[in-house]
Amino acid sequence: RGLKRDFGEVENLQVSVKGPGDFVTLADQKAEKTVFEELSKARPGYGFVMEEGGVVEGTDKSHTWHVDPLDGTTNFLHGVPIFGVSIALVREGQVIAGVVYNPAVDDMFVAERGQGAYLNNRRLRVSGRNKLTDSLIGCGVPHLGKRREHPRFLDELDTVMAKVTNVRRLGAAALDMCFVAAGRYDGYWERGIKSWDIAAGLVMIKEAGGFTTDCDGGQDMLEKGTVCAGNEAIQAALLGLIKG
Ligand code: LIP
Numbered sequence: 682r683g684l685k686r687d688f689g690e691v692e693n694l695q696v697s698v699k700g701p702g703d704f705v706t707l708a709d710q711k712a713e714k715t716v717f718e719e720l721s722k723a724r725p726g727y728g729f730v731m732e733e734g735g736v737v738e739g740t741d742k743s744h745t746w747h748v749d750p751l752d753g754t755t756n757f758l759h760g761v762p763i764f765g766v767s768i769a770l771v772r773e774g775q776v777i778a779g780v781v782y783n784p785a786v787d788d789m790f791v792a793e794r795g796q797g798a799y800l801n802n803r804r805l806r807v808s809g810r811n812k813l814t815d816s817l818i819g820c821g822v823p824h825l826g827k828r829r830e831h832p833r834f835l836d837e838l839d840t841v842m843a844k845v846t847n848v849r850r851l852g853a854a855a856l857d858m859c860f861v862a863a864g865r866y867d868g869y870w871e872r873g874i875k876s877w878d879i880a881a882g883l884v885m886i887k888e889a890g891g892f893t894t895d896c897d898g899g900q901d902m903l904e905k906g907t908v909c910a911g912n913e914a915i916q917a918a919l920l921g922l923i924k925g
């Protein structure tokens with residue numbers, strides 16, 4: 682609720698001289714405080730890995746929440762309604778549950794290991810397309826501060842664009858992953874992301890019948906901060922285009 686209210690204010694701040702930068706940082710921190718307090722009450726002792734607040738060790742060493750209170754911060758800053766709260770629960774290294782909520786459009790993506798993936802209570806399945814030439818592929822564009830990553834991204838984009846119907850860039854990795862689970866995207870890849878960006882999406886895609894690897898083809902997505910996702914055919918074909 683706080684983010685939805687603050688997003689409305691951000692749209693008004695676009696024209697202010699100072700701009701909404703500090704306001705968005707505050708919105709991000711308030712959202713994380715709410716999530717931290719509520720989850721600490723619901724599951725005392727679990728640890729946290731949070732984008733703003735960092736690591737909080739818990740007494741229960743088996744369980745850790747990975748929280749991005751405002752994924753798609755730049756979109757939010759510019760009044761673009763593509764952002765979300767992403768929460769994942771990791772039990773002994775495995776993501777067992779995830780929630781991604783976009784308050785701007787009231788989209789609630791949820792998944793729990795073995796229980797399926799849902800968008801607003803509607804069951805999710807990855808797309809059935811099996812040809813890259815029919816596929817819509819999501820990606821992440823390294824921002825200005827990641828100038829050294831631009832050449833590799835442009836090389837990958839050139840390769841992928843030559844093989845697929847088209848490419849999309851949302852600016853919120855958590856929602857990119859949910860779009861794969863919902864069959865809106867046939868595949869997605871990104872490098873240079875954090876555990877809290879993609880952890881919820883990993884269980885979402887798995888429970889929707891999809892596949893994920895890191896960009897080397899392994900299972901170290903959270904550790905390496907890279908992901909290649911899709912249905913079985915597209916994920917393998919996309920990995921072949923970007924691997925390494
Ligand atoms: C963002 C990711 C996005 C990535 C951006 C940024 P944030 O997370 O969701 O996919 O390309 O560089 O990391 O910073 O908005 O939480």
